[in-house]
Amino acid sequence: MKRILAAAATLALLFWTASAAAQEARVIKNYEDFGDYRVVYSVFNSDFIQPDIAQKYQLVRARDRAFVNVSVVKKDGGTRGLSAELSGNATNLIQQSRPLKFLEIREGDAVYYLAPLRFENEETLTFNVDVTLPNGKKERVTFRRKLERP
Template identity: 45%
Template sequence: MKALFRTLVLGLMVAIAPTVMAADGDAKGGQYKLLGDWQVHYIAFPSTFIQPAIAKAYGLTRDEKKAIINISVLKNREGTPAQHVQISGTAKNLIGNGPTLEFKEVVEGDAIYYLAQMDFYNEEIYRFDITIRQDNQEQTLKFQQKFYAQ
């Protein structure tokens, strides 16, 4: 089940990356940002993109107006493992309304993901402001995403 989730998330990153990158303006050719010593990989997508069994296994709610935010942090060196970090953040629509995100850590072998969920309105743009901490290092990931109800 874990391998299936990892495959699904990677597939979604490839499929959705051009849309998110266009909204975010990231022209690096990948769905990540370099922040200090880290490569921070991120994706936000409607929860209906995942299968019911996978949602249940990870305690996620599938709903046409609920999104999943997935963040993973790697050292910015080849061959380094995913990092355990403290992560918090918010998602705000264009008038400044939105939730505080509650992330939970998922560990699958060497992979570490931080998952959060939020409600959204169809065709609304959300600006994400994610704070990542580890020891004495702190970085902020900012991106935006437009969501469509399925």
């Protein structure tokens, strides 16, 4: 009887641990859908950009710099970026806000937007990006990221 109770307790503990781990796992969302359009966004360290590309578009690469990357595509499987109007800001945990100034990048048929950003190591920022979609409708995308220096 003791073995059965011990096995049951062990099994219950195993299920509880697996359940807790599953609840802690988070999926980092990187897009929002608005009707026929999908707004895809990311934030990455500036050294991700190759030096020749940075020079071509006059982008500054440094340990304390990142880029907010936004593109608008058709939701029905389109991968080619579409023209849009963007503005926004990044706000830290003590509510200090800084504007995001997006630069349009065109490479072949692709269109995407980059906004340079300075950050402190391990800084958590909330990004608010206002997007005017190709159909003229205005939408807002809000997301949070923790930035770390390489």
